[in-house]
Amino acid sequence: MDDNAALLRTFEALRAGVDRRLAELAPPAGSAPDRLVAAVRYALLAPGKRFRPMLALLAAAEFGAPEGAALDAACAFEMIHAASLILDDLPAMDDAGLRRGLPTIHRAFDEATAILAGVGLLNQAYAVIAADHALPGPLRADLTARAAHAVGFSGLIAGQARDLFDRDRTRDAAALDRLNHEKTGVLIIAAAQGGAAIAGAPVAAVEAVGVFARHIGLAFQIRDDLIDAQGSAEGAGKDVGKDAAMTTVVSALGLAGARQAMDGHLASAAAALGGVGAGDLLGRYVGGLFAGRKAAA
Amino acid sequence: MDDNAALLRTFEALRAGVDRRLAELAPPAGSAPDRLVAAVRYALLAPGKRFRPMLALLAAAEFGAPEGAALDAACAFEMIHAASLILDDLPAMDDAGLRRGLPTIHRAFDEATAILAGVGLLNQAYAVIAADHALPGPLRADLTARAAHAVGFSGLIAGQARDLFDRDRTRDAAALDRLNHEKTGVLIIAAAQGGAAIAGAPVAAVEAVGVFARHIGLAFQIRDDLIDAQGSAEGAGKDVGKDAAMTTVVSALGLAGARQAMDGHLASAAAALGGVGAGDLLGRYVGGLFAGRKAAA
Numbered sequence: 032m033d034d035n036a037a038l039l040r041t042f043e044a045l046r047a048g049v050d051r052r053l054a055e056l057a058p059p060a061g062s063a064p065d066r067l068v069a070a071v072r073y074a075l076l077a078p079g080k081r082f083r084p085m086l087a088l089l090a091a092a093e094f095g096a097p098e099g100a101a102l103d104a105a106c107a108f109e110m111i112h113a114a115s116l117i118l119d120d121l122p123a124m125d126d127a128g129l130r131r132g133l134p135t136i137h138r139a140f141d142e143a144t145a146i147l148a149g150v151g152l153l154n155q156a157y158a159v160i161a162a163d164h165a166l167p168g169p170l171r172a173d174l175t176a177r178a179a180h181a182v183g184f185s186g187l188i189a190g191q192a193r194d195l196f197d198r199d200r201t202r203d204a205a206a207l208d209r210l211n212h213e214k215t216g217v218l219i220i221a222a223a224q225g226g227a228a229i230a231g232a233p234v235a236a237v238e239a240v241g242v243f244a245r246h247i248g249l250a251f252q253i254r255d256d257l258i259d260a261q262g263s264a265e266g267a268g269k270d271v272g273k274d275a276a277m278t279t280v281v282s283a284l285g286l287a288g289a290r291q292a293m294d295g296h297l298a299s300a301a302a303a304l305g306g307v308g309a310g311d312l313l314g315r316y317v318g319g320l321f322a323g324r325k326a327a328a
Numbered sequence: 329m330d331d332n333a334a335l336l337r338t339f340e341a342l343r344a345g346v347d348r349r350l351a352e353l354a355p356p357a358g359s360a361p362d363r364l365v366a367a368v369r370y371a372l373l374a375p376g377k378r379f380r381p382m383l384a385l386l387a388a389a390e391f392g393a394p395e396g397a398a399l400d401a402a403c404a405f406e407m408i409h410a411a412s413l414i415l416d417d418l419p420a421m422d423d424a425g426l427r428r429g430l431p432t433i434h435r436a437f438d439e440a441t442a443i444l445a446g447v448g449l450l451n452q453a454y455a456v457i458a459a460d461h462a463l464p465g466p467l468r469a470d471l472t473a474r475a476a477h478a479v480g481f482s483g484l485i486a487g488q489a490r491d492l493f494d495r496d497r498t499r500d501a502a503a504l505d506r507l508n509h510e511k512t513g514v515l516i517i518a519a520a521q522g523g524a525a526i527a528g529a530p531v532a533a534v535e536a537v538g539v540f541a542r543h544i545g546l547a548f549q550i551r552d553d554l555i556d557a558q559g560s561a562e563g564a565g566k567d568v569g570k571d572a573a574m575t576t577v578v579s580a581l582g583l584a585g586a587r588q589a590m591d592g593h594l595a596s597a598a599a600a601l602g603g604v605g606a607g608d609l610l611g612r613y614v615g616g617l618f619a620g621r622k623a624a625a
Binding site for chain 2: 058062063064066067068071118121123124141142143144146147149150151153154155157158160161162167168169170171172173175176178179180182183184185188189191192193195196197
């Protein structure tokens with residue numbers, strides 16, 4: 032369909048715009064010790080779907096934000112995501128060797144550089160939001176609060192701690208949903224809701240975007256688990272099979288049950304946006320990702 | 329002098345107020361995995377001078393901020409400081425065993441918990457500033473920008489990277505000043521200037537507070553180096569003698585030269601505040617610290 036092809040070109044143009052802006056917002060050579068700058072740029076600019084920025088940009092567009100208004104905030108959410116990947120991969124954490132098809136930062140550089148690059152990227156996200164003077168001050172503070180909530184003791188950091196501390200414990204589906212919500216869902220929600228907030232969407236719409244994003248995040252996690260259970264490292268671009276000793280939705284529900292749960296989340300996500308006058312940009316973007324063969328980046 | 333005794337009581341009351349507020353702003357038990365919460369509280373609530381919060385509170389007071397207006401922002405700067413200590417002490421960094429008289433977080437807990445606690449505390453600082461609704465949104469964004477600048481690729485992170493990567497290189501006094509500025513000065517400056525900004529101080533006054541804080545930071549670093557060269561771990565509350573293989577201001581200038589440089593910075597700090605109508609709270613507070621026998625916390 033021509034309409035579909037045009038939409039795909041729009042999505043790709045948005046994604047490419049995120050890549051360009053990320054390259055500008057990353058520290059330039061000479062701004063800090065070379066090795067640190069190189070590590071940060073290696074981690075941040077490695078090819079990726081830019082899923083979180085895309086959600087922010089599309090949510091902003093759905094609710095009428097001017098073009099470009101959400102770009103820097105969208106990039107900030109990608110910085111946070113990249114930071115979390117670096118830190119989760121560390122030897123003291125998951126000790127991963129491969130990420131996005133490339134050696135992890137602590138392997139390509141060293142552990143200290145990886146820690147500093149991860150912390151630096153997280154920090155840079157807040158710097159970028161604070162410096163986005165096109166947005167009113169209260170909105171910048173609101174975006175900071177959303178990001179900080181997603182990262183902190185209710186979000187990524189709590190989830191990573193829970194995952195590490197309880198790694199050998201058998202989890203039921205509800206415990207897995209909570210863990211996956213903390214480890215990936217909260218940031219996806221914050222990015223999507225942040226985009227809607229930048230557009231000045233009504234509170235009910237921002238809430239609906241949050242429900243949408245929550246279900247999308249859970250669906251993607253199950254998809255990752257399915258790929259991990261079935262796939263190869265080559266296809267996934269990161270270590271696979273490492274979750275074999277852990278409970279995942281796949282090990283808890285089986286392959287068919289996991290697929291069913293994933294489809295349920297996708298249906299709930301679509302339903303959430305139905306009632307608040309959102310268009311179908313978000314739904315069609317996510318639908319395209321799930322129709323493809325690649326894992327969520 | 330009675331006046332002096334009253335001032336000391338005021339300083340101690342402010343410091344105790346910071347301690348109380350930090351205990352409230354730290355994640356409470358049950359809000360995240362227990363081990364993580366315990367590590368964060370252990371690191372943040374260990375006894376300390378609260379030097380950065382005190383500078384923020386006194387700068388705010390000097391320029392007429394209402395009582396308490398700068399308290400949460402002051403605590404945010406202490407959170408960033410505590411985070412930087414945790415991360416600098418990690419095995420991959422300085423591999424320190426003792427901090428503030430207690431085992432470092434990675435020794436008392438484990439390395440993964442220490443990394444998550446450090447990153448969590450940095451993130452919590454931004455959460456606290458963003459949630460400080462008593463301050464106007466643009467001011468919250470301004471404080472975030474100041475903090476992020478101090479942490480990032482021009483500040484703590486760049487300094488730690490430079491320190492690690494070039495540890496064996498001989499440094500001259502100018503290179504040491506730059507390193508010490510990045511590793512400690514920028515955060516001290518941000519805290520002091522943040523307090524002045526909360527008070528709505530004129531730009532020239534905020535600038536002068538920055539010059540004051542820069543010199544105070546360098547003076548404290550030399551003082552730390554002097555203690556390290558002469559002291560014992562018991563007195564300093566942290567590992568000492570670890571800098572023996574590194575260039576410090578003491579090894580570059582000798583004991584007498586280092587003391588002279590320290591006095592020069594203190595004089596420059598005092599001069600900076602002279603011309604902008606600031607009272608002497610900041611000067612008397614810092615003077616009291618230098619008159620005492622303990623290292624800067």
